[in-house]
Amino acid sequence: MRALSSARLGADFTKLWTASAVSNIGDGVTMAAGPLLVASVTENPALIAGAVFAQQLPWLLFALISGAYVDRFDRRRLVVAVNMVRAVALAGLAVAVATESATVSVIYAVVFLLGTGETLADTAMGALLPSVAPADRLPEANARLHATFAIGNQLAAKPLGAWLFVISAAAPFGLNALTFAMSAAVMASLRTVPQTGSDPVRRAGLWGEIAEGVRWLWRHRLLRTLAVSMGLANVAFCAAFAVFVLYCRQRLGLSDLGYGFLLTVFAVGGLAGTTLAAQLGRRFGNPTLLRTGLIIELTTHLVLAITTTPWVAAVVLIVFSLHGMVWGITVASIRQRLVPAALRGRVGSTYALLDLGGAAIGSLLGGLIASAWEITTPFWIAAAVMTIVTAAAWRPLGTAAS
Structure with missing residues (x-):
């Protein structure tokens, strides 16, 4: 049934959906392991809560700017680049955890970078969807993406993240780095989608x-x-x-x-x-x-x-x-x-x-x-x-x- 649904929505949607599914699993793993990592470094409740805020802050600071850049650049390439940067950042965090050199400041810097990437990648993925799925099937396409989030990010990945952290504190972050790299590879195979009508707007400047x-x-x-x-x-x-x-x-x-x-x-x-x-x-x-x-x-x-x-x-x-x-x-x-x-x-x-x-x-x-x-x-x-x-x-x- 899922194969038939994917066929009706098209090959490009299937690639976008696959990229989203893979990165959602990695994100869920990190969401479960992240608080455990911070709590292993400090017992200060304010510092532990601050890690969550550090990841949310970019949405308040950069959401509008990220939206402008999503309309300026090729959205497919933007998602690929952002996911590769996030993969490198998480790989670096995994190394820091493995070598016991991960401090609160290092964790904050990484989660802030991940949150900043999220403002770009999530906005770009949402903007891409209408270009890769038929207009009359957008509700079905959005439902597929939301279901993947619910299953992969919310139900399956969080227990996996906690389990991996117990086995090896670095493992969840290394796995998330891998999922971002895989997601970037899938997105790179997506056809380029023209963003018609953007040039006249660009002459207004970023704030315009x-x-x-x-x-x-x-x-x-x-x-x-x-x-x-x-x-x-x-x-x-x-x-x-x-x-x-x-x-x-x-x-x-x-x-x-x-x-x-x-x-x-x-x-x-x-x-x-x-x-x-x-x-x-x-x-x-x-x-x-x-x-x-x-x-x-x-x-x-x-x-x-x-x-x-x-x-x-x-x-x-x-x-x-x-x-x-x-x-x-x-x-x-x-x-x-x-x-x-x-x-x-x-x-x-x-x-x-x-x-x-x-x-x-x-x-x-x-x-x-x-x-x-x-x-x-x-x-x-x-x-x-x-x-x-x-x-x-x-x-x-x-x-x-x-």
Whole structure:
């Protein structure tokens, strides 16, 4: 069945999908082994948390700039170059770990470089997809990519990363270096895709190009609504889930094992969403899916604020994660169809800045709110925020044609 699906989507999509799958496995391995490495070097909680921030920071610093360069250069070659740089950086880290010379500063430098590469490679891959997959099969193509992420990055690679770290602390990073090199080799075999219409924009200069992408997104009512809605939804979500481990202990009475079970349930719900997204879109249409998604977000926060029953929380999380994957696939397909080829990098990076910026702000606010009030307060506030977002976005989302 997968072979038939790949054939329908085309050989170029199959190469892009393969490159993404390979690098996703390596990324997941590093995501599991990275915190273990930092914790083996220092026991300072602030320094351990700082490694995560160091990888997220490039999105706040460089997202818009990376989007401009994605529209300037050959996207295929850009992904190849970035993946090779990331492979070299991870190989260097593996050597440093093996020789016991990896310091906190070295780890920070490597993860910051990886995060910077992510802003370029992820944006370029998203911009490439509409050029290598048929327009009427974009939901299916996005679902394949999201499913690969859920299986490879979230479910399979993280246990593998922890296991490899126990065997040899350097092994996970050496494996990730290899996966990036393999991904670069596959991407190098992809045909060159012309980026029509980019030359007139380039004469505006870098900041003029960035402004062009921001203006285009802001003037498009539907895409503006989707971007702002998701930015605010991420503030609400991350504010609530920043304290999720404490919520599980204090509100649901779960052990660490129970907390891990809920995280697994969350990942499984997302995987189910990847298999249903295209089918649901065809059956119900994008406006219904998007509006229903906002209601699910609101209901999730409201139920979690009220319940003290673990199985209720588990059911809600399954539905929420399924919605999250369906929403992501649907919105990505809409954006890829509507944005001109020459602007895909800049518009995509502007969208990502709002998305990840909202997540960063929410994570910061959630801890402060829970510290000042009750553990459920962030969920109540998130429900209130999503009520406002749902009301404001309801009419514009009606224009999201399938």
